[in-house]
Amino acid sequence: MSDKFTTIEAQASYGIGRQLGEQLAANSFEGIDISAVQQGLSDAFDGIDCQVPMEELQVAFTEISQRIQKVQEAAAELAAGEGEVFLADNLKRESVVTLESGLQYEIMTEGTGDKPPLDATVRTHYHGTFISGDVFDSSVVRDQPAEFPVSGVIAGWTEALQLMPVGSKWKLYVPHHLAYGERGAGASIPPYSALVFEVELLDIL
Incomplete structure (x- = not known):
């Protein structure tokens, strides 16, 4: 520890x-001047x-906000394009089934149990x-199965779960419009992200 x-x-x-710095780092912009922040x-x-007139501050805030928005839009366009290319290549594989919605899946293990209805809760x-x-997330890594209503998850999961017999394990390839869409999910999932899930349906509760 420092003396x-x-x-x-x-x-x-x-x-x-430290807390202020961490918050700032998480919501920063290119060219930020830490010495000016400290001042x-x-x-x-x-x-x-205030050493900078309020009118100039407002102009600066607006300009930086516009720059950040452009960066975010460029990143979103890149993510959307990469997802589309990935899914387009993926549907060429014989083991992959593509549904009308755009959801893709392949069966890793085929179960023999019941299929959950929309109003069910599953494990x-x-x-x-x-x-x-x-x-980005894994109940397998946590070694703790997850329970939730079929209707309470992303659209890609809701669609797939109703097709899966209990005991099945499927790999889902979810386009962004069936996942978290143009908004993403907090800091963990950027906008327009296509996602891949291995899902094992353990039980209908």
């Missing part, structure tokens, strides 16, 4: 700075008049990845 932060007050103050924080805390194990193979 600069030996008192409770110093440690708490550093902790506040603004110091001036506000000390009650010093599943799942492993979710992006088309890159990077994992």
